[in-house]
Amino acid sequence: MAIVLYGVSTYNCQRVTSALLEFGIEDFELIKVDLKEREHFSPEYLAMQPFHQVPVFESGDYRLYESRAIVRYFAEKYKDAGPSILGSTLEEKALVNQWVDTEAHQFNDFAFAPWSMEYLMSWRLKRPLDEALVAPLYEKLGYFLDVAEKQLSKTKYLAGNFFSLADLNIAPSLLRVSVLQPELINDRKNVRAWFESITSRPAFKKMLEADKGWRFPYGPFTNEEAQKLRTS
């Protein structure tokens, strides 16, 4: 059954694309949903994803949304393609899930998502950054990365000495952190090494290539600088 992924360029879409590529699946169609044109509010799209969000996974009649549910499905379905990114024992799986949820809540919901959204809005609307909004979120990001720094002094990856769903899920977001405020990553030795490792994986690089329309839209980057990011 042909695989179709709806949604490109956002960090949660990139999460799904990189997951598919991790499992050696290269034969899929990547379809842009034009968020600026509010394509995600069209009746056709809402029939697929009633919360008007990207991404959506489709294979024949079967559709799935919520990027973290989609990547989990891939990890189960393609379990035999390589070492399990879900973890092998019950305890390993539990720790993977703990870090997947920590990324979702402590990193993404409480810090990264609103923080990066403010950068996007200030660039798009050509207005200054709301410092009062950004400053406490920056602190929360720092706190999360301090916790990660400590964990990564004990294990090579977040949930253990194996690359897992937790590392996969955070990688596209961390790329944006590294461009917006690189010191958040560079000032933390273990975080920096881990970041280099997870963003230099072949699947991650292939994902950036596959997402051909992707450029870093948060400015003030010239297209040249963004291009460098895409091909480095």
Next chain:
Amino acid sequence: MGIVVLGSYLSPYSLRVLIELEELVVDYELKPVNIKQGEHRTPEFLKMQPFGQVPVLQDDDLTLFESRAITRYLAEKFDGQGTPLLGKSMKEKALVNQWVEVESQNYDRPLIAIVEQVVWKPSWGKTTNEEIVAAEMAKLEKVLDVYEAQLTKHKYLAGDFFSLADLGHLPGTHLLVNIGKKGAVFADRPHLNAWWEDISSRPSFKKTMAKTP
């Protein structure tokens, strides 16, 4: 040693785990963490849970945090006893996971924002911000419309079987509807309302809530 849950009856995230343990027919010990006195911010607690939150699960050598990671672990560990919660086929399991994510990303956020205003703030002697309540209710109602459409097609969220996805909604919705008195938005949506009546009449839920002060 057995299952130990460090948590609080005041926390919907702790309650989620306790309700599940009842569904799975698993004995547990609850070690209360005194949120009001800041016990979740002490150095000892932060060593276990660096973000200072409840619940935390202890199962022999394993210490685990994040309520949905805990509930997933317990459902996998005790698969085969009590209520099956994860779905059977890979596709069913994925749909359960999808609706767990929907609860986490779309439902819980406006719900907790409303509960904070109409339940928790008054309990701390603070005033409800009605503007926030109105704004968040508007967001929640849009989500409830999607739920109503889904529950018109199926008895439960991920299909015609009760799952972890439905269970996760119990404690928060109880706070919103029963304590916060915001049940009208459920009553207005017949399938959503029927689903709520159904899941909140489950013995696991009643038994757990009977223990809360």
